[in-house]
Amino acid sequence: MEKPLLLIEDTPSLQMVYESVLRNAGYEVQTEETAAGGLDNFLKLKPNVVLLDLLLPDRDGLELMKDCLAANPTTRFIVITANGSINRAVEAMRAGAYEFLLKPFNEQRFLYAIENALAEAARKKTETAPSKNLDPINGFIGTSEAMKKVYSNTRTVAGSMATVFISGESGTGKEICAQAIHSLSDRASGPFIPLNCGAIPSDLLESEVFGHLRGSFTGAIADKPGAAAAADGGTLFLDEICEMDLNLQTKLLRFLQTSMINPVGSVRARKVNVRIVCATNRDPLEQVQRGEFRKDLYYRLHVVPIHLPPLRERAEDVIEIANDALHRFSKEENRAFETFSEEVKMLFRRMVWPGNVRQLLNVVRNVVVLNDAKIVTRSMLPVDIHHELELMNPTKAAPEQPGNPPVMLDGLIGKSLSEIEYLVIKETLEQHGGSIPKAARVLDVSPSTLYRKIATWEKIKT
Known part of the structure; x- marks a missing residue:
């Protein structure tokens, strides 16, 4: 009973x-x-x-x-x-x-x-020892104390319906964490639908999330269900949530409160059973304070936060990840690599890894594709890694290059933050031939953010 x-x-x-x-x-x-x-x-x-x-x-x-x-x-x-x-x-x-x-x-x-x-x-759950809760979960590698906390929190939150807000720098594995939450939940048999809010133009994002009906706007040649409907019975992962347009944030809040979706062009709403997991590489509270993210949506989403630490704070995890990647890539590429030289291991531990795990994997892949031996040596590392190491340990003062004057703050003092932001973005674009994708990579923002800011400045000018 x-x-x-x-x-x-x-x-x-x-x-x-x-x-x-x-x-x-x-x-x-x-x-x-x-x-x-x-x-x-x-x-x-x-x-x-x-x-x-x-x-x-x-x-x-x-x-x-x-x-x-x-x-x-x-x-x-x-x-x-x-x-x-x-x-x-x-x-x-x-x-x-x-x-x-x-x-x-x-x-x-x-x-x-x-x-x-x-x-x-x-739902019957298998009892696990406390130590098992700290073991790596599928997709992650590493046994540092920082990651043990991530594993424990991920397993704990997976069993609830609470909305999860994952934060961390680019390349730390936020989508892997979201996928793990889904796989460990009772929704594992349902769909996992990822959507990158920063990679979709704002005028198309509502259609991508909630769907549209044929003829609802120019180019809508057929009905489209949208990510929320596709995730019915499963998990909807909203990556780069802080890039979402403010108007769409209002509709997302309504969806979270009612579980009802209303496709563009439809007069009928329908209910879906979806769990939301979202992520950002920014400080969401700072975005709220700047007026770029709704405060009520922040509190509705930021229920259970999980922060993924950058690779530079994960101690020996760097070598564990590199070794795993070396063995996998060597097998894929039919190479003979078995390990890294002690010098390379030392260098890997000392590096800052601004691109985090993604950067480390790219470096190992580069080595495996372009070389073949049993041991990875320093000479096999990509050129950009050598350059980064030189910047970390300059052997002599670099001469001042013509046409590249030292950075001066005098011209910035007294200007507002928005003016400084404009000058930095403008200078970065000029240095990269006006390429927004290249400038976005340098500034560590999504291209859509730069497009939006540039459009705002052009409106002010007119």
């Missing part, structure tokens, strides 16, 4: 509403109006799902949830809070809540959250 749901809510009118909806849907429910009563009933019932109002008369609901989870970690908590208390809801998610509902919410959303929570609570 299914255990009853436990409802902890102190407002009598809301108790009646919730009980009516739940019983009409076939659920048995036990109700408590205080934290003390809720804890007593929790310890007796050991329910699979608890509906918890965070504002209780005798105790903070968040503290009550922590005590309950300490007694029975497998229970799924759905916290209920007023719209103005979203920060508390986010705090609850980070403390172990499965889902949160913002008042007011509709009956369908209410029952949908309970259905998912019950399914998750009922």
Whole structure:
């Protein structure tokens, strides 16, 4: 027999509403109006799902949830809070809540959250030793302390429905992390749909996310489902989320709140069952402060953050990754490589690796393709790596080159940040023949960011 749901809510009118909806849907429910009563009933019932109002008369609901989870970690908590208390809801998610509902919410959303929570609570999980939780997950290599934390957090969050916000520099493996979260979740049999928000023009991004109907705009020659519909029953990974246009951010927020999508040109919305995982190589809070990312969307997405450390902070992981890549690439290219010389290992450990794991893999691939031996020596490393090593350890002062004057700050002092940004981008474009993709690589931003900024400046001029 299914255990009853436990409802902890102190407002009598809301108790009646919730009980009516739940019983009409076939659920048995036990109700408590205080934290003390809720804890007593929790310890007796050991329910699979608890509906918890965070504002209780005798105790903070968040503290009550922590005590309950300490007694029975497998229970799924759905916290209920007023719209103005979203920060508390986010705090609850980070403390172990499965889902949160913002008042007011509709009956369908209410029952949908309970259905998912019950399914998750009922799913049989294989018990693993704590040390196993720190083992590398598929796609990652390395046993540094920084990565053990990533492995643990990834496994923990995979079992919930919480939105995950992955941050880290370019090349640290954010999509690999998102894929791992999907693969370790109960959605593993569903689709994993990645979408790079920074690689799609802003006027086409809405169609890419939510789809469109034939004839809804010029060039729409057929119906297109969109990434959200394609991810139904699985995971939607939104990479470079901070590059998303502000207008589309509003629609994404509405989608997160309702689970309803409305394709471009359609007058009918439909429901999809999608988990959102997003990523950025920027500081999302800084983007909020600059007005380039909606604050309410930030709090709705930034529920469980996972930060991927740069390669320079991963100690001996550099050699583990390089060795694994050397063996894989050698097999693919039919080469005889077995290991790296001690000198190369030392150099690899000392390098900063601005391109992180992606850069390291490219270096190893370059060596394997262009050489064949048993041991990788320094002379086999690409030219740009030699140049980087020279910059790290200059043997003598480099002479000043004509036409390349030293960088001076005098001309920047007194200018606003936006003016400095304009000058830096303008100079970088000039040095690369006006190529936006090349300038974007140098400045470590997406090309769409430069296109957008240039378009803004041109509008100001006109």
